[in-house]
Amino acid sequence: MKKIDVKLITGRLVEQGIHLENKMSDEYLKAAAVCELNERDVAELGIRDEGNVRVKSRFGEVVVMAKVNNENPAGIAFIPMGPWANRVIDPDTGGCGMPHYKGMDAEVGLSYESIPTIKELMEDVK
Amino acid sequence: MTITDVLCPFCGALCDDVVVEVENNKIVEVKEACEMGVSKMMGHERITTPMIRESGELKETTYEDAVDKTAEILVNSIRPLIYGWSSTTCEAHKKGIELAEEMGAVIDNTASVCHGPSILAIQNVGLPSCTLGQIKNRADLIIYWGSNQAEAHPRHMSRYTSFPRGFFSEEGRKGKKVVVVDVRKTTTVEVADEFIQVAPGEDYPVLSALRAILAGEEDIVPSCVGGVSKERLIELVEKMKDARFGVIFFGLGLTHTRGRHNNVVNAISLVRELNAHTKFVIMPMRGHYNVTGFNQVCTWETGFPFAVDFSRGQPWYNPGETSAVDILNRKECDSALIVASDPAAHFPRKSVEHLAKIPLIQIDPYPNPTMELADVVIPSAIAGVEVEGTAYRMDKVPIRLRKVIEPNHLSDEEILGRILDKVRERRGE
Numbered sequence: 019m020k021k022i023d024v025k026l027i028t029g030r031l032v033e034q035g036i037h038l039e040n041k042m043s044d045e046y047l048k049a050a051a052v053c054e055l056n057e058r059d060v061a062e063l064g065i066r067d068e069g070n071v072r073v074k075s076r077f078g079e080v081v082v083m084a085k086v087n088n089e090n091p092a093g094i095a096f097i098p099m100g101p102w103a104n105r106v107i108d109p110d111t112g113g114c115g116m117p118h119y120k121g122m123d124a125e126v127g128l129s130y131e132s133i134p135t136i137k138e139l140m141e142d143v144k
Numbered sequence: 145m146t147i148t149d150v151l152c153p154f155c156g157a158l159c160d161d162v163v164v165e166v167e168n169n170k171i172v173e174v175k176e177a178c179e180m181g182v183s184k185m186m187g188h189e190r191i192t193t194p195m196i197r198e199s200g201e202l203k204e205t206t207y208e209d210a211v212d213k214t215a216e217i218l219v220n221s222i223r224p225l226i227y228g229w230s231s232t233t234c235e236a237h238k239k240g241i242e243l244a245e246e247m248g249a250v251i252d253n254t255a256s257v258c259h260g261p262s263i264l265a266i267q268n269v270g271l272p273s274c275t276l277g278q279i280k281n282r283a284d285l286i287i288y289w290g291s292n293q294a295e296a297h298p299r300h301m302s303r304y305t306s307f308p309r310g311f312f313s314e315e316g317r318k319g320k321k322v323v324v325v326d327v328r329k330t331t332t333v334e335v336a337d338e339f340i341q342v343a344p345g346e347d348y349p350v351l352s353a354l355r356a357i358l359a360g361e362e363d364i365v366p367s368c369v370g371g372v373s374k375e376r377l378i379e380l381v382e383k384m385k386d387a388r389f390g391v392i393f394f395g396l397g398l399t400h401t402r403g404r405h406n407n408v409v410n411a412i413s414l415v416r417e418l419n420a421h422t423k424f425v426i427m428p429m430r431g432h433y434n435v436t437g438f439n440q441v442c443t444w445e446t447g448f449p450f451a452v453d454f455s456r457g458q459p460w461y462n463p464g465e466t467s468a469v470d471i472l473n474r475k476e477c478d479s480a481l482i483v484a485s486d487p488a489a490h491f492p493r494k495s496v497e498h499l500a501k502i503p504l505i506q507i508d509p510y511p512n513p514t515m516e517l518a519d520v521v522i523p524s525a526i527a528g529v530e531v532e533g534t535a536y537r538m539d540k541v542p543i544r545l546r547k548v549i550e551p552n553h554l555s556d557e558e559i560l561g562r563i564l565d566k567v568r569e570r571r572g573e
Contacts (some may be wrong), residue, residue: 025344027327029396030296030431035154035180041489041512056539078493089329094344096328101489101513109492112404114264115256115451115467115491119400121327121344140488140516144500 020063021127024055024095026075027120028107034098041100042136050100051133053126054087059095060096072129073097073106075122080105081131095126101139152181153231153528156430156538157297157304169549171529178298184529191435191511191523202521207562210522214481215566217503217520221479223455224249227468228485228507230258230432232524233533233545235525235555237441240483243564245446245454248273250477252468253438253450254431254485260463261399261429263439263449274416274425275539276303281310285387287323289411290347290397290440291429292330294348300429301335305391312389317558321383325350326397340380345402346370350377351410357381358417390424396431430538433528437536472498479503481563483556484527505557522559525551533557 037046053071055063062070063084071084071096080102090096097103099119108118134142145531150162154445155176164185165173174182195202196212218224226244229237231254244251245315255263279286286305293300301307301322309316324336325347333339340352350370357365358381367374384390392415398407411426418424430436439449448461451468464470468487471477472495479502488496489512506518509526525531530551536542554562 020391027344028400029277029292031294032179032298036183038180039510041486041514042189042508054472089331089333091328091341094328099490104489104491105493106495108490109469109473109494111467111473113464114404115252115260115463115470116399116404117257117469118402119257120397121401136489136513137406137516140500140513141264143488143493143497144517 019128021125021134022059022062024059024093024124024126026073026095026106026124027095028097028099028103029120034119036098044102047133047135050098051082052085052098053082053104054085054090054096056090056092056108057086057088058092058096059126060084060086060102060112063126070131070133071126072131073124073126075106075108075124077104078107081133083133087107090139105139147546149550150548151535151543152177152185153433153526153535153545154181154184155297155433156436157300158433158535158537158543159299159303160543164548166548171549180298188510190509191515191521191556192461194523195521197353197519200565207522210520211559211562211566213520214522214538214563215570218247218481218563218567219570221503225468225471225477225480226251226483227480227487228483229438230254230435230485230486232434232527232556233531233535234434234437234441235533236483236560237438238445239557239560239564241442241445243560243567244452246564246567248455248457250451250453250455250466250471251442252452252466253435253442255435255439255450256463256467257469257490258396258431259399259406259428260450260467262408263461264405265412268409269412269416272358272414272419272425272573273427273539275541276537277542279391279425280304280308282312282328282389283391284313284319285321285323285383285390286333286391287325287390288336289325289394290401291393291395291543293393293395293429294331294335296395297429306335323380323383331356340372340376343371347398347401348403348410351407351414353377353416354381355414358414365509374519384418384424385421387422387424390418390422391427393429394426395429397528422424428541434535436538437534437542440536440540469495476501481505481507482514482562483507486514488510488517507556509553523553524556524559526554527556531555
């Protein structure tokens with residue numbers, strides 16, 4: 019299965035913000051369990067219309083939906099801040115309290131698995 | 145009933161011009177706020193009743209029993225962590241800090257995973273800043289650096305920066321230049337005059353290059369720094385020097401990325417040096433509506449803005465050691481009380497794994513991932529909608545939150561007060 023190497027960035031999106039205090043809803047999952055990629059990267063992964071991707075770093079992996087955003091340069095993956103993004107980010111704070119939420123190395127590959135719900139993510143950490 | 149001049153309790157821009165229509169103690173319409181503000185004020189699914197986990201299931205209980213169980217957990221704990229605070233009032237902050245002192249606990253705030261590095265930088269080199277009112281009335285060069293405010297603070301530009309006409313900016317948008325510096329072409333770029341794309345993790349060298357050019361040392365700057373050509377950097381410095389009143393707003397693009405607080409030190413230092421040429425200020429784009437308030441209250445109560453450890457009997461501050469993520473990563477705390485935030489959603493997996501293993505108490509209006517792990521859940525009224533109190537805007541201006549409908553739940557301040565009383569009772573004080 020095709021895989022690409024990316025720099026992973028997490029951050030705010032309006033849609034994710036709208037449902038920030040409604041996290042157990044389907045709308046929040048649709049807004050936050052996504053990975054924005056340039057269309058060149060999406061095409062390289064072999065995704066035509068829509069599809070899921072597995073994002074993997076040294077610290078974990080998670081399945082989210084791929085979404086084309088050509089304002090993202092090729093080689094940069096963006097996942098909105100939240101429980102899906104936090105499965106893969108670097109927990110080391112470098113001695114200042116702040117984990118490494120932006121700019122870490124990750125691998126993105128096509129996935130036929132479904133996106134985990136928040137309940138499933140939380141069951142998994144127990 | 146129409147209520148005007150309502151504060152929006154969502155982001156650090158703390159818009160104070162919201163109009164709310166209320167019928168039969170229900171908000172039926174919210175005007176003037178952004179989509180995120182409208183969504184919050186119109187309301188979502190709520191936690192309806194206090195709950196205690198028994199045999200893996202959350203079971204409904206009374207406020208009295210939930211408060212008593214919370215006090216029992218805290219009193220039996222050696223190193224409790226008390227965390228959250230950015231979506232509640234300063235009055236609740238004060239009560240939470242009193243509880244932390246009583247317990248010898250660590251108290252930390254969401255700033256530690258947001259603008260905590262900015263605070264460390266400000267403690268190093270100060271902050272040449274001002275109020276948003278000054279910027280509205282005077283600024284003619286506005287730079288957003290690593291801040292996608294169109295998504296995070298949607299009315300920031302229309303209320304305080306690019307669009308409004310001020311006393312000395314009568315032309316409004318026409319008389320102002322807006323520059324965005326970011327690693328990707330964010331939605332903020334659509335309403336900017338210029339976009340400078342920096343390679344991920346390269347903000348520090350780009351800021352250093354700008355400082356070198358400003359100091360007249362452009363000869364030592366290579367032809368391309370962090371993906372930006374030397375010519376563009378020289379142009380940006382000229383633009384900054386030519387401004388009558390310039391401002392840099394910076395976001396998590398500086399604090400979440402490689403270099404963290406050092407990036408902010410470099411940005412503040414650039415602004416300090418620009419003041420030899422013109423008036424220039426800098427401001428962090430604070431996220432939650434009252435994250436700034438917690439840092440203010442915590443500073444005047446303990447001497448430190450966040451990550452304060454009371455275990456020695458006096459406040460001890462050392463982010464990296466006393467910050468929530470580090471304490472969880474080291475598996476150090478043996479209980480956690482979470483107020484008005486959701487660390488299970490926003491902390492790295494490793495930190496959440498420890499949170500899931502220890503007795504966990506959640507005080508919040510909404511069901512969320514933290515509730516899925518909590519042993520005690522206490523629903524609270526929504527500050528700024530159902531409870532009045534004080535909040536601090538991102539420029540550290542305190543504004544009074546309004547109550548627009550009557551609550552069905554206790555406020556955070558009231559719940560924390562009851563917990564504090566119960567803790568003292570259990571300890572025989």
